Amino acid sequence: MALVDAQFVTGVFPLCVTFGFAFRHMFGYRWMPMTTDRITTHPSPAALPHPLRRQVLAALIATPALPALAQFRVEVTGVGLTQLPIAIAPFRGEAQAPQKMSAVVQADLERSGQFRAVDASGAVLDETARPDVALWRQKSADSLATGSITRLADGRFDIRFRLWDVVKGQDLGGQSFVVTQGDLRLVAHRIADFIYEKLTGERGIFSTRIAYVTKTGPRYSLWVADADGENAQSALSSPEPIISPAWSPNGGQLAYVSFESRKPVVYVHDVASGRRRLIANFRGSNSAPAWAPDGRYLAVTLSRDGGSQLYTIDANGGEPRRLMQSSGIDTEPVFSGDGRSIYFVSDRGGAPQIYKVPASGGNAERVTFTGSYNISPSISPDGRWLAYISRVGGAFKLHVMDLSSGTVNAVTDTTADENPSFAPNSRLIVYATQQQGREALMTTTLDGKIKARLAGQAGDIREPDWGPFQKQ
Amino acid sequence: MIKRITLALTVVALMAGCSSGVKLDDVPVEDKNATSTTGTNSGANSGNTAQSGVAGVDLGQSGRDAAGPVGVSRIVYFDYDSYVIKPEFQSLIEAHSRFIKSGNGRKVMIEGHTDDRGGREYNLALGQKRAEAVRRSLALLGVPDNQMEAVSFGKEKPAAQGNSEDVHAQNRRAELSYR
Numbered sequence: 001m002a003l004v005d006a007q008f009v010t011g012v013f014p015l016c017v018t019f020g021f022a023f024r025h026m027f028g029y030r031w032m033p034m035t036t037d038r039i040t041t042h043p044s045p046a047a048l049p050h051p052l053r054r055q056v057l058a059a060l061i062a063t064p065a066l067p068a069l070a071q072f073r074v075e076v077t078g079v080g081l082t083q084l085p086i087a088i089a090p091f092r093g094e095a096q097a098p099q100k101m102s103a104v105v106q107a108d109l110e111r112s113g114q115f116r117a118v119d120a121s122g123a124v125l126d127e128t129a130r131p132d133v134a135l136w137r138q139k140s141a142d143s144l145a146t147g148s149i150t151r152l153a154d155g156r157f158d159i160r161f162r163l164w165d166v167v168k169g170q171d172l173g174g175q176s177f178v179v180t181q182g183d184l185r186l187v188a189h190r191i192a193d194f195i196y197e198k199l200t201g202e203r204g205i206f207s208t209r210i211a212y213v214t215k216t217g218p219r220y221s222l223w224v225a226d227a228d229g230e231n232a233q234s235a236l237s238s239p240e241p242i243i244s245p246a247w248s249p250n251g252g253q254l255a256y257v258s259f260e261s262r263k264p265v266v267y268v269h270d271v272a273s274g275r276r277r278l279i280a281n282f283r284g285s286n287s288a289p290a291w292a293p294d295g296r297y298l299a300v301t302l303s304r305d306g307g308s309q310l311y312t313i314d315a316n317g318g319e320p321r322r323l324m325q326s327s328g329i330d331t332e333p334v335f336s337g338d339g340r341s342i343y344f345v346s347d348r349g350g351a352p353q354i355y356k357v358p359a360s361g362g363n364a365e366r367v368t369f370t371g372s373y374n375i376s377p378s379i380s381p382d383g384r385w386l387a388y389i390s391r392v393g394g395a396f397k398l399h400v401m402d403l404s405s406g407t408v409n410a411v412t413d414t415t416a417d418e419n420p421s422f423a424p425n426s427r428l429i430v431y432a433t434q435q436q437g438r439e440a441l442m443t444t445t446l447d448g449k450i451k452a453r454l455a456g457q458a459g460d461i462r463e464p465d466w467g468p469f470q471k472q
Numbered sequence: 473m474i475k476r477i478t479l480a481l482t483v484v485a486l487m488a489g490c491s492s493g494v495k496l497d498d499v500p501v502e503d504k505n506a507t508s509t510t511g512t513n514s515g516a517n518s519g520n521t522a523q524s525g526v527a528g529v530d531l532g533q534s535g536r537d538a539a540g541p542v543g544v545s546r547i548v549y550f551d552y553d554s555y556v557i558k559p560e561f562q563s564l565i566e567a568h569s570r571f572i573k574s575g576n577g578r579k580v581m582i583e584g585h586t587d588d589r590g591g592r593e594y595n596l597a598l599g600q601k602r603a604e605a606v607r608r609s610l611a612l613l614g615v616p617d618n619q620m621e622a623v624s625f626g627k628e629k630p631a632a633q634g635n636s637e638d639v640h641a642q643n644r645r646a647e648l649s650y651r
Contacts, residue, residue: 182524182525183524186524209524224526231524233525233526233528234526234528234530235526235527235528235529236528236529236530236531237528237529237530237531238531239531239532240531241625241628241629243592243593243596243626243628244592244593257596259625259628260531262581262623262649262651263581263583263621263623264596264623264624264625264626269529271526271527272525272526272527273527274526274527274528274529276529283621284600284621284622284623285596285600285622285623285624287593287596287597288593288596301593301596301597303600303604303622303623303624306604307600307601307604308596308597308600308601329594329597329598329600329601331593331594331596331597332591332593332594345593345594352594373590375590375591375593375594376591376593376594389591391590396589396590396591418591418592419591419592462592463592
């Protein structure tokens with residue numbers, strides 16, 4: 001059988017591609033029993049041609065009974081510079097399947113800004129067929145993905161694909177998956193990650209997840225969505241505000257600030273089980289949780305000793321340890337990727353600026369020098385970039401600093417940007433902003449050239465946090 | 473009191489599936505929770521837990537305030553970028569200090585708020601500064617520290633909506649609330 005051939009083992013995610021949170025179980029790459037039956041069987045709006053897509057979205061807006069469907073829509077508004085032309089042939093059997101796999105893969109790759117889709121509609125191909133590479137070269141594609149989806153007797157789906165370099169006529173490998181319907185999107189994102197890594201040399205972020213908060217009427221909800229914004233699932237719903245969600249480094253837990261007891265307290269919430277534990281509920285305000293990269297402790301802002309000050313606290317709770325003493329506000333801690341430094345915001349110099357301090361405490365060093373209001377630092381996982389919000393003439397704008405040179409660029413043309421968070425491959429930033437008076441979430445490349453809007457259909461959307469790579 | 477509210481919230485959270493409010497229409501997600509964490513058989517899907525699943529938690533209504541001193545406002549307003557209590561609020565603070573001291577271990581929460589400009593966490597810290605200013609004023613008037621708690625809602629609970637300076641002024645405040 002074709003799938004046993006050696007090419008399939010040459011994937012970038014070789015023998016163990018595991019999914020979701022169950023990384024304790026390392027499944028063989030070919031046979032991954034992800035099991036679920038979820039109701040989300042509607043076609044993705046992003047999968048449809050553009051005018052129709054808009055209509056579908058409108059229909060969803062008008063249907064209040066579907067809050068978890070198509071919570072987001074992604075639109076690429078910028079133009080990339082060098083884009084790799086790729087054809088994604090319709091997967092054999094996807095017309096009868098609940099998820100149009102090729103469309104999800106294509107939308108992922110396009111949103112990254114690094115790929116341009118070559119029309120492959122009508123192609124009759126699957127992973128077992130050797131494609132006519134001359135034909136695809138003629139269509140100016142550099143690469144081609146083919147695949148199939150088959151419903152098995154037990155109701156699960158078998159998905160297989162293969163990637164071709166049509167310039168060299170070379171098989172670049174493939175993967176196969178056996179999953180339940182609820183994980184079909186995840187498989188499509190995994191396929192996009194495989195293609196992205198094979199062709200760019202960098203890890204893809206399509207199978208990661210984003211957390212964010214919505215306010216709809218008097219209710220606040222904390223959501224977990226795929227990185228393309230689809231498949232949003234509610235992790236928490238509350239009559240009081242929820243802010244500052246932060247993914248644990250293993251992607252299994254969210255720390256956040258909840259006001260459900262009429263004051264800000266910090267919870268750690270296991271996403272798969274819904275189990276929550278209070279980790280900071282001290283006298284005064286408890287806020288701004290940030291995970292240490294090892295996941296064993298967090299930095300938080302507490303006012304228990306008067307004034308907002310930084311502390312570290314064990315991830316299981318316990319007695320907090322004060323990091324520094326300052327006379328003013330210290331808040332918004334965030335760890336550098338190597339765990340050695342904590343970046344934070346302080347008004348110790350009279351106005352809020354970003355500083356950094358060794359994670360064990362010590363002397364703080366100022367990082368931002370331009371402007372009189374610089375807040376909400378986020379450090380790229382590769383340690384090269386600092387994203388933050390700077391007030392410029394009354395507008396709050398996302399800025400990106402190259403930490404090695406100190407060069408700063410404003411990367412948006414909006415005026416109420418908030419709360420940037422890096423994708424785990426350091427290539428994209430998700431942030432909150434306002435467009436036409438409505439809250440929105442956007443992603444942008446670090447140079448600001450390619451932006452995508454993750455559009456919600458109801459209420460306000462804010463406080464995005466991009467989750468880590470899922471364990472392989 | 474806080475304990476009681478927390479307990480109530482916990483109970484409500486346990487009954488999440490049948491509560492009203494924002495609907496978690498993705499009910500199977502919650503069912504999976506029951507399956508994986510308690511072993512309860514939740515129907516057709518049990519044993520078929522998606523690895524990308526999220527178990528939802530739905531909290532109920534929050535607690536309510538108790539009464540404060542009769543005929544006295546509970547709100548102190550602040551100037552832009554300021555944490556100084558203006559002289560016109562001194563009598564309000566004195567009335568509350570008498571009220572707190574007269575009651576048997578009466579407890580007051582001082583809740584700081586900001587207008588909606590700027591970041592959520594930084595505003596939370598600014599609101600805390602306002603709450604602490606009121607707490608210090610009450611302490612000067614002899615209110616014991618263990619009967620007060622200064623907390624902040626930042627910009628999360630505006631008293632008024634809009635972008636005018638008048639709206640901003642209404643939102644820059646500290647509220648005294650009795651629990």
